Structure formats: structure tokens, C-alpha cells
Amino acid sequence: MEHIVIIGNGISGVTAARHIRKNSDKEITIVSAETDYFFSRTALMYVYMGHMKFEHTQPYEPWFWKKNRINLKKGTVSKVHSNTNKIEFSDGQELSFDKLIIATGSKPNKFGWPGQDLNGVMGMYHKQDLDNLEKYAPNNQICKRAVIVGGGLIGVELAEMLHSRNIPVTFLVRENSFWGNVLPKEASAMINKEILDTNIDLRLGVNLKEINSDENGNVKSVIIAETNEEIECTVVGLTAGVSPNVDFLKNSDLEIGRGVKVNRFLETNIKNIYAIGDCAEQHKQIGYRKTTEAVWYSGRMMGETVAQTICGNKIKYNPGHWFNSAKFFDIEYQTYGWVWPKPKENEAHFYWEHKSGKKCIHINYDKNTLEFIGINTFGIRMRHEFFDKVLTEKNSINYVLEHLADANFDPEFYKLHEPEIVVKFNQENNTNIQLKKKSWARIFSV
Amino acid sequence: MKTIKKSGLLLFLIGLTIFTGTIFTGSFSLTSDEFGSFIKEKNYKNELIKDELQKAVVTSENINIFEFSSRVRNAYKVSNEHYEALINKYDSEKNWTKKGEQYQYKIYGKPHSLSFELAKIAGAGFAAENPILMWFLTFGLGILGALLFIIPDVILLGKPGIKNNGIFLNAATNRGWIGWFAFVFLVGFYILLYFYPDYIVNWVYLVDSISESINGNLASQWFLYGFLYCIVMTVMAVRMYIKYRHNKYQILRTTSVLFFQIVFAFLIPEILVRFEKPWYDFKNAFPLDYDFFFKWNLDELLSSGGFGLFILFWGVVLTIVVVPVMVYFFGKRWYCSWVCGCGGLAETLGDPYRQLSSKTLLSWKAERIIIHSVLIVVLVMTGFALYTFFSGDDQVMGIKTQSIQDIYGFLIGAIFAGVIGTGFYPIFGNRVWCRFGCPLAAYLGFVQRFKSRFRITTNGGQCISCGNCSTYCEQGIDVRAYAQKGENIVRSSCVGCGICSAVCPRGVLKLENGPEKGRINPTDILLGNDVDLMKLVNDKN
Ligand SMILES: Cc1cc2nc3c(=O)[nH]c(=O)nc-3n(C[C@H](O)[C@H](O)[C@H](O)COP(=O)(O)OP(=O)(O)OC[C@H]3O[C@@H](n4cnc5c(N)ncnc54)[C@H](O)[C@@H]3O)c2cc1C
Ligand code: SF4
Numbered sequence: 001m002e003h004i005v006i007i008g009n010g011i012s013g014v015t016a017a018r019h020i021r022k023n024s025d026k027e028i029t030i031v032s033a034e035t036d037y038f039f040s041r042t043a044l045m046y047v048y049m050g051h052m053k054f055e056h057t058q059p060y061e062p063w064f065w066k067k068n069r070i071n072l073k074k075g076t077v078s079k080v081h082s083n084t085n086k087i088e089f090s091d092g093q094e095l096s097f098d099k100l101i102i103a104t105g106s107k108p109n110k111f112g113w114p115g116q117d118l119n120g121v122m123g124m125y126h127k128q129d130l131d132n133l134e135k136y137a138p139n140n141q142i143c144k145r146a147v148i149v150g151g152g153l154i155g156v157e158l159a160e161m162l163h164s165r166n167i168p169v170t171f172l173v174r175e176n177s178f179w180g181n182v183l184p185k186e187a188s189a190m191i192n193k194e195i196l197d198t199n200i201d202l203r204l205g206v207n208l209k210e211i212n213s214d215e216n217g218n219v220k221s222v223i224i225a226e227t228n229e230e231i232e233c234t235v236v237g238l239t240a241g242v243s244p245n246v247d248f249l250k251n252s253d254l255e256i257g258r259g260v261k262v263n264r265f266l267e268t269n270i271k272n273i274y275a276i277g278d279c280a281e282q283h284k285q286i287g288y289r290k291t292t293e294a295v296w297y298s299g300r301m302m303g304e305t306v307a308q309t310i311c312g313n314k315i316k317y318n319p320g321h322w323f324n325s326a327k328f329f330d331i332e333y334q335t336y337g338w339v340w341p342k343p344k345e346n347e348a349h350f351y352w353e354h355k356s357g358k359k360c361i362h363i364n365y366d367k368n369t370l371e372f373i374g375i376n377t378f379g380i381r382m383r384h385e386f387f388d389k390v391l392t393e394k395n396s397i398n399y400v401l402e403h404l405a406d407a408n409f410d411p412e413f414y415k416l417h418e419p420e421i422v423v424k425f426n427q428e429n430n431t432n433i434q435l436k437k438k439s440w441a442r443i444f445s446v
Numbered sequence: 447m448k449t450i451k452k453s454g455l456l457l458f459l460i461g462l463t464i465f466t467g468t469i470f471t472g473s474f475s476l477t478s479d480e481f482g483s484f485i486k487e488k489n490y491k492n493e494l495i496k497d498e499l500q501k502a503v504v505t506s507e508n509i510n511i512f513e514f515s516s517r518v519r520n521a522y523k524v525s526n527e528h529y530e531a532l533i534n535k536y537d538s539e540k541n542w543t544k545k546g547e548q549y550q551y552k553i554y555g556k557p558h559s560l561s562f563e564l565a566k567i568a569g570a571g572f573a574a575e576n577p578i579l580m581w582f583l584t585f586g587l588g589i590l591g592a593l594l595f596i597i598p599d600v601i602l603l604g605k606p607g608i609k610n611n612g613i614f615l616n617a618a619t620n621r622g623w624i625g626w627f628a629f630v631f632l633v634g635f636y637i638l639l640y641f642y643p644d645y646i647v648n649w650v651y652l653v654d655s656i657s658e659s660i661n662g663n664l665a666s667q668w669f670l671y672g673f674l675y676c677i678v679m680t681v682m683a684v685r686m687y688i689k690y691r692h693n694k695y696q697i698l699r700t701t702s703v704l705f706f707q708i709v710f711a712f713l714i715p716e717i718l719v720r721f722e723k724p725w726y727d728f729k730n731a732f733p734l735d736y737d738f739f740f741k742w743n744l745d746e747l748l749s750s751g752g753f754g755l756f757i758l759f760w761g762v763v764l765t766i767v768v769v770p771v772m773v774y775f776f777g778k779r780w781y782c783s784w785v786c787g788c789g790g791l792a793e794t795l796g797d798p799y800r801q802l803s804s805k806t807l808l809s810w811k812a813e814r815i816i817i818h819s820v821l822i823v824v825l826v827m828t829g830f831a832l833y834t835f836f837s838g839d840d841q842v843m844g845i846k847t848q849s850i851q852d853i854y855g856f857l858i859g860a861i862f863a864g865v866i867g868t869g870f871y872p873i874f875g876n877r878v879w880c881r882f883g884c885p886l887a888a889y890l891g892f893v894q895r896f897k898s899r900f901r902i903t904t905n906g907g908q909c910i911s912c913g914n915c916s917t918y919c920e921q922g923i924d925v926r927a928y929a930q931k932g933e934n935i936v937r938s939s940c941v942g943c944g945i946c947s948a949v950c951p952r953g954v955l956k957l958e959n960g961p962e963k964g965r966i967n968p969t970d971i972l973l974g975n976d977v978d979l980m981k982l983v984n985d986k987n
Contacts (some may be wrong), residue, residue, distance in 0.1 A: 011911070304971050334952075381956070412944075
């Protein structure tokens with residue numbers, strides 16, 4: 001029987017394994033160094049915050065793996081021998097494979113800052129980081145202040161985590177506005193305000209210079225590059241992005257760029273070896289997507305796809321319309337299609353903000369054809385299926401606004417803002433769009 | 447704010463301690479006059495019990511409720527044993543006439559209930575003599591303390607939004623020592639309420655005047671329970687209003703259960719009693735209302751004129767028409783988390799414990815077996831009851847209808863629904879009864895699963911498998927298992943509390959009523975991936 005070995009028990013590796021099992025009888029082994037069982041990395045924050053126990057982050061009960069005949073092996077892979085079809089573990093053991101899927105995810109970026117390896121400096125990626133945080137920042141007695149370096153999605157999550165235990169946080173963000181390289185300025189400003197309102201000491205437009213230690217090798221303070229200000233702290237969270245976790249492959253025959261280079265079939269340069277998830281790097285961009293995507297959904301889609309190929313139904317990785325989501329303290333965020341910080345030449349933005357300053361939407365559309373290109377929505381939930389269809393059918397912004405009631409996904413009885421949104425667009429654009437009543441027939445296309 | 451919270455807790459604990467301590471206070475005895483009128487009212491035909499009881503309770507001694515109870519029970523026992531011995535004697539002598547005569551002297555009823563009746567007259571002491579002051583020292587302090595503990599959360603929890611911080615780090619909500627303490631307390635309370643009502647007679651004094659003003663009679667332990675239920679729900683509803691103040695679904699739902707509890711389960715039935723109508727809770731549907739078709743109830747309804755007939759008619763229509771039709775349109779949530787009293791307590795008092803329900807496949811299996819067995823038992827029992835009612839025969843196939851009813855009342859009505867159903871909140875989560883035991887929930891579940899417009903829609907591919915939804919599902923549904931496959935949730939056990947949707951950090955879940963078509967949507971490949979791949983794989987199944 002063909003033996004499929006998967007390195008990495010994250011969402012991409014596990015999705016691949018599940019789908020291979022569905023479609024075949026092949027022997028499957030998942031290898032991971034991190035934990036015995038698959039857990040949801042995105043939920044790590046909730047464990048520290050006490051919303052969940054670590055067990056709750058595991059989507060499958062332990063019996064699931066045995067029942068589905070998926071072998072789990074714990075261990076760190078140190079080498080891949082592509083000539084003999086073997087992987088080697090750090091303790092020297094070897095494991096043969098017929099096909100190998102590399103799904104080793106990412107690791108937090110460290111930019112060579114002085115002091116970046118001191119006690120109390122940590123990323124927020126692996127289970128071990130969580131344990132570390134629990135050790136160095138169990139409460140605000142032991143951790144008097146934490147400094148977070150890097151203003152992305154993981155940074156803001158770490159800020160929320162520490163805040164939940166009343167630990168004072170200083171948040172260093174390189175951009176002049178939080179996530180300003182992704183969000184248009186109005187939305188970004190709204191999140192700045194949300195962070196500040198939560199009493200996080202948000203510092204925009206600053207970089208870390210160095211981390212200082214006390215006599216025991218523990219963090220004592222950080223220095224800000226721009227101002228040379230010293231901020232005393234006992235924990236430093238490094239959340240300045242992630243990069244593919246592929247160092248152990250550097251000496252193999254695999255072609256490595258930022259990540260493991262793969263073609264549209266998720267095949268590496270070596271036959272029978274594939275790479276998926278955060279660690280895979282496409283040769284060419286697919287649409288507007290980046291060549292590496294550190295996103296849960298992309299990992300899952302690659303897992304779904306590669307399983308087909310491995311089970312004899314060779315199929316290209318061809319992700320559909322972009323979507324994503326996040327949460328900034330109490331403000332939920334969803335996006336469908338593409339909204340850039342600034343509209344491109346042929347594009348225009350429509351922006352609406354609720355008077356509470358906690359909800360807003362940005363719609364990006366084509367100035368000339370009025371085609372809808374994407375939406376960012378904060379504080380209002382929207383229906384994925386609705387926008388997926390709009391994008392596929394290349395509907396206009398007018399269509400979207402007319403049917404906003406169909407798009408809404410907020411819980412029942414929530415106050416709806418659609419009329420207000422449509423009025424604003426009509427005023428700004430001299431149009432006369434009329435909001436249609438919500439229609440189940442349209443929503444479910446029955 | 448923290449100080450207010452802490453002093454609230456202190457006041458609450460003082461109130462609770464006094465409340466608990468009250469049990470042990472007071473002295474119990476009857477004057478001969480009181481005793482005389484009791485005996486007259488009871489119209490006992492046997493002399494022995496009069497003597498025995500008189501010896502036991504007409505005394506100038508200072509006896510506490512436990513001693514009092516034991517004396518009373520002993521009196522009944524002595525008397526009953528005496529006549530049983532006679533019955534046996536005449537039986538062996540084959541003296542049937544004599545034997546038959548003895549039965550009228552036996553006194554039926556649960557010993558502790560008989561003792562409760564006497565104790566209700568017999569009490570003296572602080573609680574019995576100063577019920578209003580004591581009410582304030584127990585209920586009053588409890589309510590005030592609880593509110594002072596809860597209300598500062600408006601500020602302490604921070605801005606409106608999901609604030610589940612520290613739930614699993616807290617001994618009260620993570621099966622820590624506080625949880626176990628609450629468990630022991632609640633279980634103890636239910637055991638006393640159901641099986642030793644005489645021991646808590648001091649509590650009943652405290653609500654006598656309230657009872658009188660509503661239904662015209664002194665309170666029974668059931669009045670006390672109903673009153674306490676409403677108080678606890680109201681106070682804990684305040685907590686819900688604060689915790690979920692950003693979520694209108696939760697606010698409305700909480701208001702609804704509170705309304706139905708106070709008005710339908712408490713006030714209306716008590717007022718009916720005042721007008722000498724049968725006690726009836728118009729929203730309590732059979733088979734949750736398991737004794738609706740018992741002979742005594744049917745007899746009572748039939749002898750209560752037009753009003754009784756109306757209740758009979760409504761009870762039948764409620765179960766056969768209203769309940770399923772509403773479940774078709776809105777899902778079983780309309781009952782379980784908008785109307786029902788058990789649900790109401792679970793959603794208010796029980797909300798802090800929702801995360802403790804087990805999500806394993808094993809518990810789902812157990813749940814299905816147990817709850818459907820209860821439904822079957824209740825239906826068989828009702829069949830027996832109706833047979834007995836119409837035929838007059840008190841047994842079916844050699845099984846006594848009365849025995850089945852007694853066993854059900856004890857095992858399911860008291861132990862399962864009360865002691866386990868509520869007592870186990872702090873250990874097994876807040877819907878133990880609704881999930882594992884309630885036969886009405888089982889019935890509604892069938893309708894919801896197979897013929898309903900209700901579902902929890904999963905928002906395409908947005909799920910990140912974080913597990914918040916499953917963790918906070920009080921019914922132990924592994925919501926994530928569906929959400930992460932992009933599949934709608936149409937489980938029969940879902941009571942539509944809406945918390946999964948509230949806690950989801952990615953806006954994945956929405957409770958809604960829509961067309962039946964496409965309601966169940968098994969998926970392998972989630973929305974967002976290659977459309978051809980989705981078509982290829984998803985259409986296969
Ligand atoms: C805190 C946090 C929050 C996030 N939130 C979101 C979000 O809200 N939405 C979103 O879309 N994305 C989010 N992400 C990103 C998302 O979690 C990742 O994109 C996704 O987990 C990547 O999955 P993967 O399977 O590719 O890799 P991983 O989940 O990283 O799994 C790889 C596994 O391989 C193991 N491994 C690596 N090297 C070896 C080796 N040599 N030997 C053995 N085992 C090895 C690793 O230990 C790891 O267990 C978040 C990430 C973090 C850290
Ligand atoms: S809470 Fe939301 S994102 Fe998390 S597992 Fe449930 S549905 Fe998925």
C-alpha cells in the first residue's frame with residue numbers, strides 16, 4: 001500500500017490527510033513536533049484568556065485518528081532524503097514514504113534585534129509560545145508590562161490576551177496607522193481608536209531598536225529606534241509577521257525560496273513531494289494573491305486540493321474569490337474580494353461609518369464599469385455566499401447595495417444599517433438605488 | 447467597582463448563610479386547641495393516631511424540626527403498623543369482613559409531607575414570628591448582594607462584547623471548589639425540597655404573606671419553590687442583560703423566558719387557585735407536564751366546569767398542534783429558550799456553567815438513548831393512565847398504573863428533572879435535564895430535525911475551527927464539527943440559545959428560519975476553493 005507521509009499536523013496537513021482517507025485506502029502518517037493532536041492555532045489566544053481549555057482547541061477527539069487509520073507520529077524532522085524517499089528525525093530515526101507532503105507552517109519573524117533571544121522574548125505561534133507566555137506573564141504581578149513588536153493580526157491578538165489579565169501593554173507598530181498597509185485609512189483609524197480605548201499604549205510609526213537584559217538574562221526593557229525611549233518591561237512579544245518554516249530543508253534537493261517552491265499542482269521540484277499551507281511558495285502569483293499565504297483558509301484549500309491529486313485526480317490549486325476575517329478586540333472584521341488601502345487607478349472606494357465609530361464598510365468598485373471588486377466590513381457580519389456569487393457574476397456595486405439586506409449575516413433582531421448605507425451612497429453619487437427587501441429565494445437561489 | 451462587587455458577594459453569602467441557618471431554628475409544638483382543630487380537619491377515623499400524635503406534638507418541650515419530624519413520622523408509623531398487623535391477623539384468620547374494615551384506618555401519604563403539614567402549624571421561633579424581617583435577612587440580602595455583585599460588571603467587563611475572560615481559570619466556572627460547593631448546595635436544596643419538605647418549613651414561613659396576597663392561602667413548599675425560582679431567574683437575568691448587552695437576540699430571549707416564568711408559571715396558576723380553579727401553567731406542554739393525563743388530573747379538570755374543559759382542550763391542542771407548528775416555523779427554540787421554565791432557569795442561573803457540558807461523541811450517544819427512553823416511558827405511562835381513566839381498571843397487564851406513575855414521578859420528575867437537572871449545573875453544564883431527560887425536548891427535536899425551517903447557517907468557508915461555539919454550546923453539540931465543514935447545523939437537540947453565534951469570533955453562525963430546501967447541506971470542499979473542485983466533490987454525495 002502506498003504510504004503517504006505528511007510533515008505537520010496543522011490545518012493544511014490534517015485537511016490533506018482527511019481527504020486522502022476519504023478518497024483512498026492509502027497508509028497515512030502525520031508527523032509533528034509540536035503537539036500529539038491537531039489543534040486550532042487560531043484559538044491559542046482563547047486558552048490564555050480562559051475562554052477555553054487547550055483540549056477545546058482540538059477539533060477531533062483522540063479516537064478520530066485511529067478510526068480513520070491516520071497514524072500520528074511525534075518527532076522533529078531534520079532531513080528529507082529525496083533520493084531514498086526517507087525522512088530523518090532529529091534522533092536519527094528514519095521513515096520511508098512513497099509520497100511526502102510538507103506542511104510545516106510558519107515561524108515568527110525575528111529581524112536580528114539585539115536581545116531577541118532573551119528570556120521573556122517570545123513569538124505567538126506555537127503551543128510552546130503559549131506555555132512560555134503562561135510562564136512569563138501569568139498575571140500582572142509577575143509581568144508588570146509587556147511590549148509587543150509588530151502590528152499585524154497576531155500582534156493585536158497578543159495585546160488582547162495580555163489585556164485580559166490586566167497586564168499593561170505597549171504596542172509598537174511600524175506603520176503610521178494600525179494595519180495601514182492592508183486597510184484603508186478610515187478603517188485603520190477606527191481600529192487605532194479601538195486599541196487605544198482599551199487602554200493599550202499604542203505607538204504608531206516606531207521600530208524596535210534593541211531589547212535589554214537584566215543580570216539573569218531576562219528582559220528588562222526595550223529601546224525604541226526613533227526616540228531612543230526606554231520602556232521597562234518583562235515580556236516582549238515578537239509579532240512582526242511570519243515566514244515559512246523551511247530551514248530544515250535548506251540542505252535538501254528541494255527548491256527553496258522564501259518557502260518550498262511549488263507549481264499550481266502543489267508539486268515541488270521533486271517527484272512525489274508536495275508542499276501546502278503556510279510553508280508553500282507559488283512560483284507565480286495567483287490573481288492578486290501573494291505567492292505565500294499565511295492564512296488558515298489557504299492552507300485548508302491546498303489540503304483539499306493536494307488530496308485529489310494524490311488520489312489520482314490531478315487538479316490545479318485554483319482558489320476562488322479572496323475572503324478573510326479577523327477580530328480586533330470587540331470589532332469583527334470580514335472581507336470578500338479585494339479592497340486595497342488606496343483604490344487603484346480604475347477603482348473607487350465607497351465608505352460608510354456608523355455613528356458609534358464601531359462599524360463601517362468599505363466597498364471597492366470599478367469607476368467605469370461599476371463592477372464590485374471587494375468589501376471590508378467591520379462590526380457587521382456579511383454572507384460569504386452572497387459575495388462569492390456577486391464576484392463570480394461580476395455584479396455592480398449598485399446590485400450589491402440594492403441587495404444588502406440579503407448580504408447581512410448579523411444575528412436576528414440586530415439593528416440593520418442598510419437603508420442608511422444606501423442613502424449615503426445615493427447622496428454621494430447622485431444615484432437612486434432602492435434597497436430591496438430581504439429575499440430567501442435569492443439568498444438560497446431556490 | 448471591585449469593592450462594590452466584593453461587598454455584594456459578602457452580603458449574598460451572609461444572606462445565604464442566614465437562609466441555610468434558618469433551617470435549624472425555631473421550636474415546634476402544638477397546643478391542644480391547635481391539635482384539636484387539625485384532627486378535626488383531617489377527620490381521621492382512627493383513635494390510635496390521635497393519641498400517638500398528641501403524645502408526640504402536644505408538648506411544652508422545646509423541640510427542633512428534626513426531632514419534631516421524627517416524632518410525627520413515628521406516630522404515623524406506629525398507627526399504620528398497628529393496623530397492618532391487624533390486617534395480617536384477620537387475613538390469616540380468613541376473616542375478610544374484619545380485614546376489609548381495617549383499611550380505612552390506614553393513613554396514606556409520604557411521612558415527611560404529613561409531618562410538613564403539622565410543622566406548618568406547629569412552628570414558633572424567630573422565622574415563624576418575624577417572617578418579614580427574616581425575609582429581608584435572607585431573600586433581601588441575597589438579592590441585594592447578588593445585584594451588587596452583578597451590576598458592577600457594566601464597567602468591569604469593559605466595553606460591550608463577548609467577555610468570557612477567565613472562565614476556565616475560575617474555580618466557580620471550571621469545576622473548581624466553588625463549583626463543587628454550589629453543586630452540593632443545589633443538590634441538597636432539591637433533596638430537601640422534594641423529599642424532606644418538613645425540614646425547610648422555616649423557609650416556607652418567610653413567603654406565607656406573599657402567598658396569601660396572591661392566592662389567598664398560606665404557602666406550601668411548592669409556592670416557596672416557585673417564588674424562589676422567579677427571584678433567581680430575575681436576578682440572573684440582570685446578569686444576562688449586562689453580559690450580552692450588545693446582543694439583541696439574547697436580550698429579547700431573556701426577557702421572554704422571564705415573562706413566561708413569572709406570569710405563566712407563577713402568577714396565573716396562583717391566581718387561578720385564588721378563584722378556586724385548578725392550578726395550571728398554560729405554557730407547560732405534555733409530556734414535560736407528565737401528569738396531565740393522570741386520572742386525578744383529568745378528574746379534577748372534568749369537575750371544574752367549563753374552565754376545566756378549556757384547560758383540557760388547550761393542553762391537548764398545545765401538544766398536538768401549537769408545539770409542532772411553531773417548531774416547524776421557528777425551531778424548538780421558541781419553546782426551549784424563549785418560553786420554557788426549565789429552559790428559563792438554565793439560561794439565567796445556568797448560563798455561567800454552559801461551557802461544562804460534554805461535547806464527546808459518547809455523550810451524544812448516551813443523550814439519544816436516555817432522552818428517547820424517557821419519551822417512550824412517558825408515552826407508555828400515559829397510555830396506562832388513559833386506559834385506567836376510561837376503563838376504570840387500575841392496572842394494565844398486571845402492572846399497576848399508580849406504581850408506574852409513582853416511579854416516574856420519583857425517578858424522572860424529582861430526581862432527574864430536579865436534583866440532577868439543576869443540581870448538576872456546576873458540574874455537567876446547565877442543560878442536563880433538557881439535553882438528557884426532557885421528553886418534550888425529544889418530541890420537539892424530532893420535529894426540528896425532520897420538518898422545520900430552522901437551522902444554524904454556516905457562513906461559507908469562514909470558520910477557523912477555534913472551538914468557541916462548541917465550548918459554549920450548553921446542549922453539548924459539537925457545533926464546530928459542522929461549521930468547519932461549511933455545513934449547516936440542524937441537530938434535534940439544538941435549543942436555539944444563539945450563544946454559538948454570539949461567541950464566534952469570525953461571524954460564522956446565524957440562527958435563521960428559511961426554506962426547507964438546502965437546509966441540510968453536506969459539504970466536503972468549502973466555499974472559497976476552486977468552484978470546479980467544489981462541484982466535483984460536493985455533488986458526489
Ligand atoms: C495566533 C495566530 C492566530 C491566527 N489567526 C488566524 C486567523 O484568524 N485567520 C487565518 O486565516 N489565519 C490565522 N492564523 C494563521 C493560520 O493559523 C496559519 O495560516 C495556519 O495555521 C497554517 O497552517 P499550516 O497547516 O500550514 O501550518 P501550521 O499550523 O503551522 O502547522 C505546521 C506544523 O508542522 C510542525 N512542524 C514544522 N516543522 C516541523 C519539522 N521539521 N518536524 C516536525 N514537525 C514540524 C509544526 O510544529 C506545526 O505543528 C493565525 C496564526 C496564529 C499564530
Ligand atoms: S466559533 Fe466560529 S470560527 Fe470558531 S469553530 Fe465555531 S464557527 Fe468556527
